């Protein structure tokens with residue numbers, strides 16, 4: 001509890017006075033080694049989601065160092081990170097890249113940047129299905145995402161969706177996992193711990 005209180009106080013103090021780099025480093029658990037990044041680009045070259053990202057991890061870290069907080073928080077990069085840890089295993093400076101992506105998502109949510117970000121909304125919808133059913137529901141996920149962000153294109157997706165349904169590649173209603181209560185207890189505990197930080 002004492003450690004959590006200390007982190008909370010540090011987070012409040014850092015958010016007002018110091019650089020964005022310092023703030024990100026402070027609220028990332030452990031030593032993120034972000035200040036050790038040498039901009040080699042190995043992370044971006046390794047990332048399977050790199051093609052969809054607004055910025056490579058390397059570029060994002062350069063923006064953090066340049067104190068370009070708004071650009072960083074508006075970027076879809078952390079939301080496209082699938083936590084594969086490939087970049088971390090290859091980084092010559094052992095920067096905790098994946099952990100930093102979690103930190104940036106947390107700050108973006110806290111500071112209200114997610115509403116402009118389609119990737120964040122997709123992530124939130126995905127989580128809402130996991131919380132309700134214990135697993136994703138592809139039809140609901142795609143329908144909600146396209147109707148909200150790409151309503152015109154949604155009609156064009158209908159044919160593909162129908163084909164997947166008739167071939168049994170997608171289900172028409174969500175299916176709940178067994179012992180969903182246990183999963184909810186774990187998720188609720190995780191939220192409590194996160195709120196205390």
Ligand code: SF4
Nearest residue numbers: 037038040041043091
């Ligand atoms: S691989 Fe590591 S050192 Fe190289 S740019 Fe990425 S974070 Fe920086």
Ligand code: SF4
Nearest residue numbers: 047081082084085087
């Ligand atoms: S952990 Fe995230 S940023 Fe790193 S390679 Fe995987 S998807 Fe890319």
